[in-house]
Amino acid sequence: MTLALTPNVKSRPCAICANPLDRVPKAARINICLRCAFVTNVIQKTAAGAVAQAVKTGRMPRARERLCVDCARPASDYDHREYSKPLAVEPVCRRCNLRRGPALDLYALARSRLHRVS
Ligand SMILES: [Zn+2]
Ligand SMILES: [Zn+2]
Secondary structure: OOOOOOOOOOOOEOOOOOOEOOOOOOOOOOOOOHHHHHHHHHHHHHHHHHHHHHHHOOOOOOHHHOEOOOOOOEOOEEEEOOOOOOOOEEEEOHHHHHHHOOOOOHHHHHHHHHHHHO
């Protein structure tokens, strides 16, 4: 049996590298390709690791000890607005973190990394 691609599904470009998306277009939320998803994941993990290290060494209080800067409820996470500044974070609750979305420079950082490896 051959896998027939539905011809009327228009392939969208990756929001980072502009290559056609290699993932199931049904998942409307997905707008980046697997390769870029890997790169953004590394960037996010690296930034989160820097914050975790700062908390561990006592340079920063834990997010749970602070209040969400957006709604003043207890915070659950530190949110990055710029991953290029890994320690410039704000405490936010889960809901506000989701609403904020990814850091502003995530796609730009990922793009610059792609250029470096290719
Ligand atoms: Zn891509
Ligand atoms: Zn909040």
